Amino acid sequence: MLLGTPFHPRTAALCGSRRWRNWSGYAAALSYEPGHEYEYYAVRSGAALFDISPLRKYEVTGPDAAALVDRVVTRSTLDCPVGRVLYTPWCDEAGKLIDDGTVQRLSPDTFRITAADPCLRWFQDCALGMDATVRDISLDLAALALQGPTSRDILARLVTGADIAELPYFALTECHIGAAPVTITRTGYTGDLGYEIWLAPEHALAAWDALIETGRGYGIAPTGLDALDVARIEAGLLLKEVDYVSSWTALIESRKSSPYEAGLGWTVQPRPSRDFVGQRALKREAANPSQWALAGVEADWPGIEKRFAAVGLPPLVAGRASRDAVPIYAGAARKGGRAVRQIGYITSATFSPILKKYIALATIRRDFAEPGSPIEVELTVEFVRHRVPARVVPTPFFDPARKRG
Amino acid sequence: MTRKYDVIVIGGGHNGLVHAAYLARAGLDVCVLEQRPLVGGATVTEEIFPGFRYSVFSYVVSLMRPDIIRELDLPRHGLAILPLESTLTPLPDGDRLYRDADHHRTWREIARFSIRDAEAYNEYGRSLFYMARAVKHLLGIAPPDPARLGPRDIRGLLGLARHFLDLEPDQLHMLVKLMTMSAADFVDEWFETDVLKATLSASGIIGTFLGPRSPGTAYVLLHHYMGEIDGHFRAWGFAKGGTGAVANAIASAAREAGAEIRTDAPVARALVKNGRVNGVALANGDELHASVVSSSLDPHRTFLDLVDEDALPDDLLSAVRAYRFRGSSGKVNLALDAAPDFTCMPGHGPHLRGAVSISPSIDYLERAYDDARYGDFSREPYIDIVIPSAIDPAMAPPGKHVMSCFVQYAPYELREGTWDEKREAFGDTVVDTLARYIPNIRDIILHRQVVTPLDIERTTGLTQGNIFQGELTPSQLFFLRPAAGYAGYRTPVRGYYQCGSGTHPGGGIMGAPGKLAAGRVLADLQRGLGRRRGRISTSGPGRRGR
Ligand SMILES: Cc1cc2nc3c(=O)[nH]c(=O)nc-3n(C[C@H](O)[C@H](O)[C@H](O)COP(=O)(O)OP(=O)(O)OC[C@H]3O[C@@H](n4cnc5c(N)ncnc54)[C@H](O)[C@@H]3O)c2cc1C
Numbered sequence: 008m009l010l011g012t013p014f015h016p017r018t019a020a021l022c023g024s025r026r027w028r029n030w031s032g033y034a035a036a037l038s039y040e041p042g043h044e045y046e047y048y049a050v051r052s053g054a055a056l057f058d059i060s061p062l063r064k065y066e067v068t069g070p071d072a073a074a075l076v077d078r079v080v081t082r083s084t085l086d087c088p089v090g091r092v093l094y095t096p097w098c099d100e101a102g103k104l105i106d107d108g109t110v111q112r113l114s115p116d117t118f119r120i121t122a123a124d125p126c127l128r129w130f131q132d133c134a135l136g137m138d139a140t141v142r143d144i145s146l147d148l149a150a151l152a153l154q155g156p157t158s159r160d161i162l163a164r165l166v167t168g169a170d171i172a173e174l175p176y177f178a179l180t181e182c183h184i185g186a187a188p189v190t191i192t193r194t195g196y197t198g199d200l201g202y203e204i205w206l207a208p209e210h211a212l213a214a215w216d217a218l219i220e221t222g223r224g225y226g227i228a229p230t231g232l233d234a235l236d237v238a239r240i241e242a243g244l245l246l247k248e249v250d251y252v253s254s255w256t257a258l259i260e261s262r263k264s265s266p267y268e269a270g271l272g273w274t275v276q277p278r279p280s281r282d283f284v285g286q287r288a289l290k291r292e293a294a295n296p297s298q299w300a301l302a303g304v305e306a307d308w309p310g311i312e313k314r315f316a317a318v319g320l321p322p323l324v325a326g327r328a329s330r331d332a333v334p335i336y337a338g339a340a341r342k343g344g345r346a347v348r349q350i351g352y353i354t355s356a357t358f359s360p361i362l363k364k365y366i367a368l369a370t371i372r373r374d375f376a377e378p379g380s381p382i383e384v385e386l387t388v389e390f391v392r393h394r395v396p397a398r399v400v401p402t403p404f405f406d407p408a409r410k411r412g
Numbered sequence: 413m414t415r416k417y418d419v420i421v422i423g424g425g426h427n428g429l430v431h432a433a434y435l436a437r438a439g440l441d442v443c444v445l446e447q448r449p450l451v452g453g454a455t456v457t458e459e460i461f462p463g464f465r466y467s468v469f470s471y472v473v474s475l476m477r478p479d480i481i482r483e484l485d486l487p488r489h490g491l492a493i494l495p496l497e498s499t500l501t502p503l504p505d506g507d508r509l510y511r512d513a514d515h516h517r518t519w520r521e522i523a524r525f526s527i528r529d530a531e532a533y534n535e536y537g538r539s540l541f542y543m544a545r546a547v548k549h550l551l552g553i554a555p556p557d558p559a560r561l562g563p564r565d566i567r568g569l570l571g572l573a574r575h576f577l578d579l580e581p582d583q584l585h586m587l588v589k590l591m592t593m594s595a596a597d598f599v600d601e602w603f604e605t606d607v608l609k610a611t612l613s614a615s616g617i618i619g620t621f622l623g624p625r626s627p628g629t630a631y632v633l634l635h636h637y638m639g640e641i642d643g644h645f646r647a648w649g650f651a652k653g654g655t656g657a658v659a660n661a662i663a664s665a666a667r668e669a670g671a672e673i674r675t676d677a678p679v680a681r682a683l684v685k686n687g688r689v690n691g692v693a694l695a696n697g698d699e700l701h702a703s704v705v706s707s708s709l710d711p712h713r714t715f716l717d718l719v720d721e722d723a724l725p726d727d728l729l730s731a732v733r734a735y736r737f738r739g740s741s742g743k744v745n746l747a748l749d750a751a752p753d754f755t756c757m758p759g760h761g762p763h764l765r766g767a768v769s770i771s772p773s774i775d776y777l778e779r780a781y782d783d784a785r786y787g788d789f790s791r792e793p794y795i796d797i798v799i800p801s802a803i804d805p806a807m808a809p810p811g812k813h814v815m816s817c818f819v820q821y822a823p824y825e826l827r828e829g830t831w832d833e834k835r836e837a838f839g840d841t842v843v844d845t846l847a848r849y850i851p852n853i854r855d856i857i858l859h860r861q862v863v864t865p866l867d868i869e870r871t872t873g874l875t876q877g878n879i880f881q882g883e884l885t886p887s888q889l890f891f892l893r894p895a896a897g898y899a900g901y902r903t904p905v906r907g908y909y910q911c912g913s914g915t916h917p918g919g920g921i922m923g924a925p926g927k928l929a930a931g932r933v934l935a936d937l938q939r940g941l942g943r944r945r946g947r948i949s950t951s952g953p954g955r956r957g958r
Contacts, residue, residue: 041514044495045765052494052652053805157805223760224810226803308482308645319545324644358644362487363478 009034012060013149013211017219021229028232031124033061036231043233043327044360050197050238051361053226054155056218057235059203060211062108063125064148067118069139076110076118078283079133081266083276087112092177092192095274096266097126102288103254103263105129106247107271109194111179119144119190119205123247124255133284149211153218154201154238156409157225162191162202165221171202176411184214196235198242200409236328240357240368243303243402245269249330250301250354250368265292268370270301270402300376303402304335304353306365306384310395314388324365324386328357335369336394338381347394350375353384359404366404375399417443417672417702419933420692422679422718423873423912425453428708429662429673430926431911431933433484436669438934443700444671445692447678450656451663453708453872454879455921457656461859463809464747467654468861469868469879471743471798471816472496472767474639474648475922476658477551484665491661492652494803498766500757501611502849508756509607510763525605536602542583543590544638549575551638554928555891555899555916591886595629596774610771614794617820619879619919621738623781624774628885635884635918650803658921682707682718682908689907704933708912708926709873710881711735711894715903723905731895735914736888739865739877740784742822744842747859748813752799752850764802770795770845780821787827789838792845794820812858817842824865824876831866838862880919881912890916901929902936909933 010033011019018036026037035058038046049055067076077085082095089112096107108121120130130141153161162171169182171191179192187210195201206214219227239246247253251264266275266289275289308322315322333353351371359366367384375382378401383394419435421428424446436442450456454469473493481491498512509525511518523530549572556568576584589598595616599609613624616633623629639648651657663673678695682705691701707714715724715732757763771777771794780790796818801808808814819842826834839862846853865877874881882888891899893916901909911929913919 040762041517044513045497045762048492048494052492160810224805224812226805309479321545322644326644360646361492363481363645364487 012058013208014058014060014151014215017212017215018058018229022231026231030061030232031063035061036229038231038233039229043231043237046228046230046234047237047360049226049228049230050155050199050234052156053228054153054158054161054222055197055228055230055234056215056222057152057154057230059150059152060148062145062150063122064144064150064205065120065122065127065130066142066144067120067130067139068142069116069137071134071137071139072116072118075130075134075137075139075141076120077278077281079130080110081271081275081283081285081289082110083278084110084112084118089114090178090180092179092194094177094194096269096271098266098285098289099254100285100288101254101263102265102285102292104251104266104269104271105253105255107245109192111190111192113179113181113190124253147207148205149208150206151204151214151218152195152197152201153204154195154197154199155226156200157222157227158201161218161222161225161227165217166191174202185217186210187214189214196242196244197238198244198403198405198410199238199407200412233327236355237357237359240328240355240366241359241361241403241405243270243368243404245271245301245368246330246355250370264299264370265289265297267292268297268299268301296373298373299351299370300373302351302369302371302376303400303404304367304369304371304382304384304397305400305404306367306386307396307398308365311365311386314386314393314395318389320388324358326358328355330355333367334385335371335397336383336385337375338383338396338398350382362405364404368402371399415700417441417700419443419704419706420445420700420702421706421708421911422682422692423447423453423708424451424659424663424673424675425708425872425912426455426659426662426921426923427912427926428453428706429659429666430480430484430923431706431708431930432671432673433662433666433669434927434930435933436666436671438930440937442666442671443702444666444673445677445679445694445700446673446675447873448871449675451673451675452656452659454868454874455655455659457654460745460861461747464812464814464859465654465800465807466745466814466861467656467800467816468745468863469743469872470655470921471800471818472649473651473655473658473921474636475551475920475924476639477922477924477927478645479552480923480927484662486661486665489661489664489668490653491658493646493649494652495646496649496766496798496803498763499611500754500763500766500768501607501771502754502756502768503607503772504848506755508754509605509611510757512762512766522605522608525608526603529603529605529608532602533608539583539586540634540637542579543587543634546576546579546583546587547634548638550890551917551922551924554901554932555893557891557897557900590630590634592627593630594625594627595633596624596778598630598633606773607771610774610777611769613774614769614771614777614796617777617781617794618796618818619741620883620885621736621740621784621821621823622885624777628887631886631889632884635920650798650800652804652806654800654807655921662923679718682905684719684723684905684908687723687904687906689905704907704909704937706909706911706929706933709914710737710875710878710912711910711914712737712875713873714910714912714914719905719908725904728895728898728904731898735894736883736885737824737876737878738883739824739868739874739879740821741877741879742789742819742838742865742868743861743863744817744819744839745861745863746815746817746857747808748815749856749858750811750852751802751813752815752856753852754850756849764799768797768799770797770849784821784823787823787825789822789826789834789841790820791841793822793842795842795845817846822865824869831864835862835864835867838864881914882919884918889918893918901932
């Protein structure tokens with residue numbers, strides 16, 4: 008039986024589609040309405056309200072809290088100011104990705120870390136010999152994400168004790184929604200203007216009701232994971248076990264990825280005078296790059312249209328985000344003679360309603376990963392496989408100024 | 413000082429802008445001249461009442477060509493099309509017909525009236541899909557001229573024949589019906605539920621001075637359906653920011669490609685010398701020169717107002733004089749203090765994000781037409797409503813709304829009095845009609861903008877206020893638009909082209925006339941001046957392109 012989050016009484020009543028996904032043992036709405044289109048546009052045009060309570064949450068406290076977090080994650084956090092949030096992955100000793108999430112610094116010796124999957128034992132083991140305590144606070148914190156262009160206006164009307172309009176990108180503040188004390192971080196998984204709200208479960212329903220009520224004039228919509236999946240691909244954000252496989256779940260070595268291979272090289276911040284888990288391995292990899300890289304891919308729409316038109320169909324590609332791996336081949340310009348060479352695979356793909364483009368995140372051979380590289384992607388139309396032209400493009404695919412502004 | 417351009421485009425409606433964007437991308441020096449302070453023509457968003465943004469004229473995007481959206485990269489220039497997924501038809505007795513993207517709910521809803529209709533509904537949609545797919549091909553090609561039969565025309569006609577012969581015999585049969593029947597008769601073959609038939613056939617009367625039982629209206633119904641078959645590309649819905657956002661995105665793409673867009677620049681006439689155009693004279697007397705001038709105005713303005721009659725052959729002049737405008741629609745835009753509360757679906761709900769159609773029965777529509785036939789506006793009009801602020805919160809202050817009411821019939825020629833005298837009475841009639849279904853409407857109106865056909869004509873230049881630059885009936889379509897022998901975007905004046913909705917494939921926010929006409933201009937230039945200058949590319953990113 009799937010569990011309900013602290014918001015379940017509300018989300019269950021609203022989820023007319025009765026479409027749920029198992030998210031870490033909790034029922035998470037895929038879409039509230041039969042289709043996710045309206046909810047998707049709430050992310051890009053109004054405000055989408057997501058229940059993200061099933062995320063794992065950890066609290067790190069003690070005099071060595073900063074040193075511990077700095078030892079665990081690839082980004083340097085020792086000098087992270089109080090009130091800042093960092094997105095970062097963490098790796099095993101071999102420099103292979105375990106998980107990724109955000110690190111919030113609430114005070115000089117208090118951090119919160121979010122993770123997709125349980126990590127308590129790992130964090131505690133890494134704390135060996137340090138004066139720091141790690142607690143699993145997953146059940147102590149309910150969480151909502153409010154994402155979209157009007158999210159700031161909604162919170163500005165609701166929040167007391169902080170000036171939300173002034174909260175910078177990747178910053179946090181402690182404040183109130185009604186009587187509920189909340190932490191608000193300017194973070195999210197949509198690549199849009201947005202916030203995440205962290206609060207005690209007993210305040211969950213009151214906060215939900217206040218957001219929905221105030222949000223009505225601002226186009227708020229309870230939004231499910233289907234819409235989120237489209238938005239996060241547009242934002243070029245990775246999904247664990249889809250765009251990379253955790254070194255804890257990979258059964259074979261070749262399925263593991265380093266941050267460099269997953270497009271997260273920018274999060275690897277070498278610390279000359281101290282160590283973090285995986286640092287040595289990553290240093291070796293930096294000197295001798297892997298042949299794999301992450302790339303954004305944009306398929307040629309006329310090419311897709313033509314394949315569908317040939318069988319008399321309108322282009323019906325992925326009405327929802329797809330998580331099926333799809334082969335990528337060297338493009339016509341790179342093809343020597345007739346041999347067709349597979350050079351990678353798409354891990355997530357979607358038609359982007361806002362960009363009107365078919366986009367994908369892919370793992371691809373490094374020598375093809377430069378933007379502009381001509382490639383071909385497999386497309387199945389009426390049970391027949393074809394290859395259509397595509398090219399490598401930079402991510403994020405969609406990056407509105409309001410995200411940071 | 414006179415400035416010389418390669419191309420001057422008269423009119424900055426969306427077609428003039430599309431036309432300019434394609435020509436500028438090909439490397440030409442293009443200038444768009446728009447009479448109003450803002451671009452868009454019938455496709456504008458204006459803040460008539462502070463804080464409330466009206467899509468003053470056109471209100472939904474249904475036919476905008478996916479290839480244009482893609483080639484001009486309009487999403488990057490700010491175009492976002494939000495879904496508009498339901499249609500509510502309220503009934504006078506408090507009942508309703510509500511259809512939305514939830515297939516099964518729609519089935520149940522229709523089944524309340526007739527299970528047979530609920531079952532026919534899917535098949536009806538599928539059949540229209542086949543029809544639209546066959547006809548949609550026409551939206552992307554310049555019409556061949558069967559009267560001329562040059563090699564290009566013959567190739568075009570053969571292509572068409574092949575396209576239609578791919579249809580199954582019964583589909584071909586249905587297509588012929590669509591081209592000739594009335595909307596009411598057409599839907600009558602499928603359904604027995606009056607309210608369903610009325611609402612479906614209502615899209616057959618939009619922009620025409622015809623009733624649902626008038627032959628030829630079935631095609632208009634199909635014309636409106638065509639936008640819905642682009643698969644996941646989906647260019648159908650509500651433009652974020654109102655329809656003006658479509659024009660603004662196209663203008664931005666045109667400017668990026670190097671086009672100059674001048675507003676407050678009404679053109680008085682095209683300058684013609686020895687059968688050749690060489691520029692335009694503005695209303696203020698300034699002259700601008702160019703060897704190509706494209707008019708995006710309707711055929712009446714393009715041929716009768718902007719050039720001297722002696723520059724044009726008689727057959728064209730008489731065809732343009734006979735071309736039917738017969739404006740028949742008006743609009744009422746409302747600023748509301750709260751959400752409208754429908755008797756048939758009280759409170760807030762997804763129905764507010766969809767279309768609402770005041771079309772309870774075929775007789776209702778036909779009676780509305782009867783009034784107009786004798787020169788009155790309908791006492792109980794057909795109204796097509798959208799509430800943009802329920803779809804895009806940026807259209808009105810939080811908790812408040814804008815409501816767009818497209819109204820038919822409002823005949824341009826009134827039997828008695830003038831539209832300036834009758835404007836508010838017309839507005840009252842619309843509000844009275846709304847009040848029958850939305851009891852709180854009178855209490856929540858903060859501001860009302862009544863747009864009569866005369867206002868449409870005065871503001872946008874659309875002759876007689878015809879929303880499509882001429883009716884979309886079969887006698888004015890394809891190689892007959894605007895006139896037999898003059899449908900290929902050229903005119904008898906050398907260098908003078910037509911690129912507005914008055915040419916194939918016609919009206920609606922579609923962009924196709926502007927693009928197809930640009931193809932004509934570029935092909936002609938490549939043959940003549942292009943070779944001399946050698947700097948015209950048909951697909952390049954433009955002079956200042958990325
Ligand atoms: C009330 C109304 C509702 C409609 N609803 C819809 C709808 O919901 N969906 C849809 O798809 N279509 C709708 N339409 C139709 C659609 O808006 C038009 O077919 C389309 O916008 C026409 O575009 P255009 O560029 O061809 O011409 P126009 O938009 O008419 O552009 C012509 C331009 O030329 C300018 N101009 C005129 N004279 C001069 C001059 N002498 N000098 C310089 N500039 C001049 C005008 O100001 C205007 O900007 C509607 C139209 C109206 C009027």
